[in-house]
Amino acid sequence: MRADERTRDPGGSGAPASARAQTRLHAPSWGRAAALGAVVLTALTLADAGLAGGVAAQDIMKRLTQPKNGAAAKMFLESDQVVYDNKRNTVTAVGKVEIRYNGYTLTAARVTFHRVTKRVVAEGSARLVEPQGNVINGETIDVTENFRDGFVTSLAIDTTERSRFSAGKADRRDGNVTVFENGVYSACQTCVNEPTKPPFWQIRAAKIIHNQQEKTVYYEDAKLEFLGTPIAYVPYFSLPDPTVARKTGFLAPGFLASSTLGFGMQAPYFWAxxxxxxxxxxxxxxxxxxxLGDVEVRNRLETGKWSVRLVGINQNDPGAFSGTSGDRVSRGAVFTKGEFNINEQWKWGWDAVLLSDRKFLLDYKLVPSDRQEATSTIYMTGKGERNYFDARIYQFQVFEDDYYVFRKDNGKPLPYGRFLEQKQPLVAPVIDYDFVYPDPVMGGELAGRFNFTSLSRLKTDIDQMRQVYGASGNYTRMSADVTWRRQYIDSIGQIFTPFLGLRADVFSSQSTNPHIGWVDTGTYARIMPTVGIEYRYPFIANTTFGNHIFEPIAQLVARPNEQYVGRLPNEDAQSFVFDTSNLFDPDKFSGFDRAEGATRANMGFRYTFLPTGGGSVTLLAGQSYLLAGTNSFADPQIARIMAMDPRPLTGYGSGLDTDRSDYVTSIAIDTGRGFRFGSSARFDNRSLALNRAEVQATGTSGPLSGSLTYAYLRTPQYFYNLLNNTPYQIGKLDPAREEVQSALNLRMAQNWRLFGGIRYDVENSFVVNNTLGLGFDNDSFSASLAYTEDTDRALTKSKDSRILSDRVLYFRFGLRTIGDGAVSNSLMR
Incomplete structure (x- = not known):
């Protein structure tokens, strides 16, 4: 039978109830797609063609794909059965109906197309998926032919942002406005997955209007309900819809409280x-x-973006900050950022802060309480496939006021608590350039580094132990370092890696502190050639319970002695920790101001175990040996500290300051089941006493997750004896620093958790910080209440005491897609 015979009304009477009035098309389950031509014929093109009877399938399919008003009209319809009623002028698809058209997908148990009204009525668990991904569920969906407008009963719309609108009935207009009568909005994902489960919170309104073009949701006679209980009422308000990242309107309010500020409420307004x-x-x-005024302006351009934020206040009660730099009427800050692309590889920008006083940001809780300084910078960077360029200017502003500490013998103030701002350097500029040559050179890799640093400082930065962190005056250095290395693997798996290097530095030092006699003033040059080779021989043992990799490692590095040791400023190589991470670095200093000299042999052994059940264990141990030359990590003039000569003590007590270094070890364990353990340690080369240790463990077991960190550093005995007998030490220098820090999170129920943490000074036997809190989290709401205490160690002329510096109560909450807020209250200030 031809398609035109199957779709024709044989009798032409138009009686809907008789067999002569209707013809049914039955498509077997495996052949539903085969009914596509006939279904699309009846559902789409009958209205356009105004057909009273049958049309040849080839003509209808031609019309279906033919452009109409400049655009192709294409639809896919699939169902178990199609009924064509000539008298009512309708076409009905019955059973597992799916229609796809213009990005929309409509599914239902029954879909009827009314040729006269040009509407599509879907009944029985109707579901409409919009092109944006939103899902409309309703018992009945009545939409226009093009799916733009309609009326829906028993409606629920699930958005792509995991939120839901629902109502007893809704009307859709102009293709972008949906009006919900007695509507409800919630951001509960579990409610989307489990429709019978009530939301934790919801907004119930007499009318909810969602304008997709404006991307705004309007609420009339709205109530905020928690667990079905109304807690707030608003006659009218609007919010950006969940898809909006930026839209004009009020943001979530903020709250704070402290003894110096009083109670505070913030009402942010965003204007775009x-x-x-x-x-x-x-x-x-x-x-x-x-x-407290706070305004921020942001602008995005074609090549970048910039912003300026102004914060300021005329204080009603400056005396609340008596004794600090905040005891003034006018206080404020300026923040500005910008970043602009020059091309695909290059960009430039800035990030700057200007403060009225040092304590403003901390007093008004504009930065985290553990911040110590604000950094301002202007920069330009460039990135290529094998090179990198970065140029910056830095300025630092500390958040700590000047203070005075007095000597034990005559009560005169020591210099290190004063002029804290003047001790900060102005770095203008620091330039770094790294490159890797693209082609092999003698079969190996050629790479290079360049650094230029110029800075000035008004006052010498020195601590209570007479260690100098920066000398006053002007300091400029230019450094270039070129290295070559190549790897050879022989027939039995041994790995040989020879390497060469040439380092050149030019210094200009102009010190303005006559008491820092060790600083040379003038222009100096330093050359450091390096020749070395590294040897590794990994071999594998396979067992029934895993694979074992054994790898002995040896490295020989030869070079001349470092020049000007202790006679030039050291700005960027002060942070130095000797452990397995830098055991095989040819130059172990962290920056360019120092360059490791002399001839060394670095020896070690790595073992790796890979269990068959997953996870890994890695162990590394080794030692460094000074074979010839002067040790760069031993200060030959350290004893001059007894003669009131401050020294930069970089490397002293690091474990590398002797000809045979301390032993360094590390172990890393990953069970692959939620537990990880890592540890590094340094042991004395003679007594094997523990000189330094760091241990960290993290794990999760059922509802409990946590972390534990332990740190230990022993003061070198010679250094301990030396400093404890100087007139500059306030109290006895600790023989060691030892601290434990832990954090725990206990999931007591599906949504409830108990969390806390403690930081404990083991050597001095006191709790530095502790926190205890209770939290609630689900997929639409989160809240936590936490209490924390901070304790400082106060050193005075007569005793070593503990001072409880602060007690703070924090409350944080968040409604997903609506906003969040926080309230903090210092119980002591």
Missing amino acids: PTHDWDVTLAPTLLSRQGV
């Missing part, structure tokens, strides 16, 4: 007049200090 400009106004009303 165009797609590339926005302004955030966030004034905070403080009961004790007045109004």
